[in-house]
Amino acid sequence: MKKVLNKVEDLVIEMCEGMIKAHPTQLAFDKKFKIISRAKVNKQKVSLISGGGSGHEPAHGGFVGTGMLDAAVCGDVFASPSTIQVYNAILKTQSEKGTLLIVKNYSGDCMNFDAAAEMAEEDDDIKVARVYVNDDVAVKDSLYTVGRRGVAGTIFVHKIAGAAAEQGMSLEEVKAVAEKVIANVRSLGFALTSCTVPAKGSPTFSLAEDEIEFGVGIHGEPGIAREKLPSAAELAKRMVDQIVDDVPFKAGEEVAVMINGLGATPLQELYLLNNSVADCVEAKGLKIYRTFVGNFMTAIDMAGASITVLRLDAQTKALLDAAADTPALKI
Amino acid sequence: MKKVLNKVEDLVIEMCEGMIKAHPTQLAFDKKFKIISRAKVNKQKVSLISGGGSGHEPAHGGFVGTGMLDAAVCGDVFASPSTIQVYNAILKTQSEKGTLLIVKNYSGDCMNFDAAAEMAEEDDDIKVARVYVNDDVAVKDSLYTVGRRGVAGTIFVHKIAGAAAEQGMSLEEVKAVAEKVIANVRSLGFALTSCTVPAKGSPTFSLAEDEIEFGVGIHGEPGIAREKLPSAAELAKRMVDQIVDDVPFKAGEEVAVMINGLGATPLQELYLLNNSVADCVEAKGLKIYRTFVGNFMTAIDMAGASITVLRLDAQTKALLDAAADTPALKI
Amino acid sequence: METFTKDQVIGTIASMCDIIIENEVPFCELDSAAGDGDFGMSLAKGFKVVKAEWANHSRDDIGAFLKDCGMIITEHCGGASGPIWGSGFRAMGKYAHGKEALNLVELGEMVQAAIDAVQKRGGAKLGDKTLLDALIPAVESIKASGSAAETFAVALPKSAAAAVAGGESTKLIAATKGRASYVGDRSISFPDAGATAIGIIFNRLLAR
Amino acid sequence: METFTKDQVIGTIASMCDIIIENEVPFCELDSAAGDGDFGMSLAKGFKVVKAEWANHSRDDIGAFLKDCGMIITEHCGGASGPIWGSGFRAMGKYAHGKEALNLVELGEMVQAAIDAVQKRGGAKLGDKTLLDALIPAVESIKASGSAAETFAVALPKSAAAAVAGGESTKLIAATKGRASYVGDRSISFPDAGATAIGIIFNRLLAR
Ligand SMILES: Nc1ncnc2c1ncn2[C@@H]1O[C@H](COP(=O)(O)OP(=O)(O)O)[C@@H](O)[C@H]1O
Ligand SMILES: Nc1ncnc2c1ncn2[C@@H]1O[C@H](COP(=O)(O)OP(=O)(O)O)[C@@H](O)[C@H]1O
Ligand SMILES: [Mg+2]
Ligand SMILES: [Mg+2]
Ligand SMILES: [Mg+2]
Numbered sequence A, B: 001m002k003k004v005l006n007k008v009e010d011l012v013i014e015m016c017e018g019m020i021k022a023h024p025t026q027l028a029f030d031k032k033f034k035i036i037s038r039a040k041v042n043k044q045k046v047s048l049i050s051g052g053g054s055g056h057e058p059a060h061g062g063f064v065g066t067g068m069l070d071a072a073v074c075g076d077v078f079a080s081p082s083t084i085q086v087y088n089a090i091l092k093t094q095s096e097k098g099t100l101l102i103v104k105n106y107s108g109d110c111m112n113f114d115a116a117a118e119m120a121e122e123d124d125d126i127k128v129a130r131v132y133v134n135d136d137v138a139v140k141d142s143l144y145t146v147g148r149r150g151v152a153g154t155i156f157v158h159k160i161a162g163a164a165a166e167q168g169m170s171l172e173e174v175k176a177v178a179e180k181v182i183a184n185v186r187s188l189g190f191a192l193t194s195c196t197v198p199a200k201g202s203p204t205f206s207l208a209e210d211e212i213e214f215g216v217g218i219h220g221e222p223g224i225a226r227e228k229l230p231s232a233a234e235l236a237k238r239m240v241d242q243i244v245d246d247v248p249f250k251a252g253e254e255v256a257v258m259i260n261g262l263g264a265t266p267l268q269e270l271y272l273l274n275n276s277v278a279d280c281v282e283a284k285g286l287k288i289y290r291t292f293v294g295n296f297m298t299a300i301d302m303a304g305a306s307i308t309v310l311r312l313d314a315q316t317k318a319l320l321d322a323a324a325d326t327p328a329l330k331i
Numbered sequence C, D: 001m002e003t004f005t006k007d008q009v010i011g012t013i014a015s016m017c018d019i020i021i022e023n024e025v026p027f028c029e030l031d032s033a034a035g036d037g038d039f040g041m042s043l044a045k046g047f048k049v050v051k052a053e054w055a056n057h058s059r060d061d062i063g064a065f066l067k068d069c070g071m072i073i074t075e076h077c078g079g080a081s082g083p084i085w086g087s088g089f090r091a092m093g094k095y096a097h098g099k100e101a102l103n104l105v106e107l108g109e110m111v112q113a114a115i116d117a118v119q120k121r122g123g124a125k126l127g128d129k130t131l132l133d134a135l136i137p138a139v140e141s142i143k144a145s146g147s148a149a150e151t152f153a154v155a156l157p158k159s160a161a162a163a164v165a166g167g168e169s170t171k172l173i174a175a176t177k178g179r180a181s182y183v184g185d186r187s188i189s190f191p192d193a194g195a196t197a198i199g200i201i202f203n204r205l206l207a208r
């Protein structure tokens, strides 16, 4: 393993402190509970908290700021933050209008955020609502499973629910907007290489020089199939087909598109992929309202990318366009 | 080589088109001469043109927009755009106030931008000024060499000269500001892995699992020394020392810091590096006015990073803080 | 009637901490095949704190001791393991409130309380390819031994064997809960990390 | 007096295109040691267009033909090679304006014009570890042969040998111009890509 690193066990703390030093007027960091929050809490708006394991940078700390999150709770690499950490984030950003937890749908995250919400409701009478993002179409959703996992689509939930909260909507309204985004967003990812979890020190899986892992998540979990590396155009077509047919999105609808790098794939390739993706999305009769290309929800140092498509309506379009001022996204 | 790619020879064009599709209202693309320019040229301000070989994304196309560049000319991967391409960019963005070319100090780039400037001055009576960015302290500057090369510090020149142009300054004034930035900016980089030039298909150099190449540029050229991977803190100390002692910057002065990823290094490591860098810069008695962490000037898919420090004064501080709205940098 | 004393319970938890810390890497490897490879680390992280804070846990009774352990696990274990093992320990603490010793029937009831809490927290049931697939057979075995008034010496090895068999059985099923569920049928033939770990911990405890 | 006719010049440039295109990969490798590995590609890119547009170049005289080639090289060669080879060809075109044939003295003067243009554009001189280190000895050799009224058959192999020796000599020096200069002393022991290529091209032309 070759990384810019001091001691592995200090990674999350040092990374968060490096982030605070880069954005000292915007962000604050609680070292004990590893909470990145806005430097100044606005008690008059619904508070938005997200978080999860670390290793997804800039998610989630990079999306803390005006128009998006109020706090991000940082677990260890790929491990949900504990109930106590989340509980303290709720206390720290407590507002008059209540708190919305934006949880990526993973057992660990759900259990910890749920338990923390119950604690805050029972012990501190804080109104806490929760939404679970589950945009990854690589995972089959059925009654018998925990359902799809949450990946890059989470950023659209942060952005749109964040704008709703900033406009002064009630907890119920912000939650409804977040759920509308979740119902309309789908993603799919692929890996050219595994990531390396620093504490483990070696890649989680290995791929041959001409192989990809199709349908991966954001933790180095295996995807749904291992296969030969296709061209960017073939990859785009197949992924867009699978995403668009899942909801399904219908011709004439407007969408936002996100081409998300998983950490080690350069912008060069992401923009090249967007070239094909945009064509495929338009070939489906969809109208691209806005596109985001970059590293938003990564899997440490994995080479690969994910494609996210979000169906928009007048309300979500306006909220997507609303001002946001965070380290990783400014609009 | 494992990349998201169609045909290697179409890479630059497809990447540029993917960029335009992501930012259709902001940018325009001239396919024949591979020029990314603002969708709307403002003829009342000095035009700023930069560019160079491709492979440094988001540089330079990502910095085209209000408050920064007017056009970026895209060469093939790591090869300067031709004289004719640059000449056409000058024509395309011609303004009443003249044109400033921001050239990274490489033989190829200098020769092509110089020849293009002469062509535009002689054939079209366009006032063209030029500045050469040479911030890399890894390279010894002497009377007998071509001098230091231009790396990530170029982004500060784009930003600050861009703001000066946007404010309506004359060509002479914008050039003077750009030269002030160049005189006060220094960078140093290191690589954990080589990059892979797509047309070649294999890494330019190879490093052992515990080795870094210290003092690399942004083209996979060898650095100044190959050595054992130090800790992030050691790396930061040594690099900051070398940068700060070069000018030299003096205690009490205010600086901007950029931690620039070379393409495949995740934000996690960049923020962790910033944590150490900020401490080292402050230990030198310098005051950090503003910090930028991210991928700004990459070497395709190289793992590694560079550190840039820019000494500021009242004028450059104000220009650094001025509004900018480009795909890769918004202020 | 034969009982497990408070000191024996405390000694068992001390051994359990050591076993979990020693197995950090192998437990991570168990989680690599279909999970995300951090199970050993997440678990060890909390149990290391349990050990570091050893002198501070209440010794008032078995329940108070287990509750203090449970709070630390909830705070310091990462991932899914924090709420699962934390709520399990806290539930055992609640059950054993005021107790100075446990007979076999009580031991069974206490572990059942842990299982109920884990099910309440995570919503999994037998056959979902989680550590419940080892814990449930183990507790059923203890309960049967309790009804048959067997000695600890007879009952515990049987229960450990049931846990191991339960862990083995997870090889045959596709995960439906936890991270391994995302790979669906590709999780078949790899046993669940949590369930396998339960079998290993039980056996090592017996060996001490 | 012996001369090189317009058709011979055109034939030589045709061969030169082929040699450069055939050597795309080896020329890139020459540039990998201390440069950025793209020299072969950059050069070939322009000469491929010279070939593709072959029928469209003016045949009015040697100068017109070389100038058209030079314009294409300037437009389509990437990197440093575009302005260097482009200005060289354009300068030869200017020198040979109106000429239908060249004697040895004129050939020397024409190559000297190219060298002057390259020096004007790039500011390098002999010993800076650039292609000038091959070109300058080669042209000096031609000039000497011209003064001595040698035949082409005697003069050209001598000039090619001087180019090769000049290329070899770049091994001993640290680059001060071009990308290789950034590695300073680490460029020592690797010959300059451009200078080595000049030697190879001269020799291959003679072999045809
Ligand atoms: N909902 C659940 N109920 C009970 N046990 C679960 C549940 N989800 C996961 N587990 C157990 O947790 C183990 C994984 O723990 P860990 O690696 O810490 O979690 P994470 O999935 O957050 O990485 C699994 O092997 C499984 O035994
Ligand atoms: N200033 C210069 N004058 C003359 N020749 C030069 C100069 N700079 C570079 N060269 C030549 O160009 C060659 C490299 O060309 P190329 O690889 O196309 O350029 P780049 O440095 O842009 O990658 C060098 O080997 C050298 O011979
Ligand atoms: Mg985990
Ligand atoms: Mg080059
Ligand atoms: Mg796990």
Ligand SMILES: [Mg+2]
Pocket (backbone or CB within 6 Å): D031, D035, D036, D037, D038, D039, D079, D179
């Ligand atoms: Mg080169």
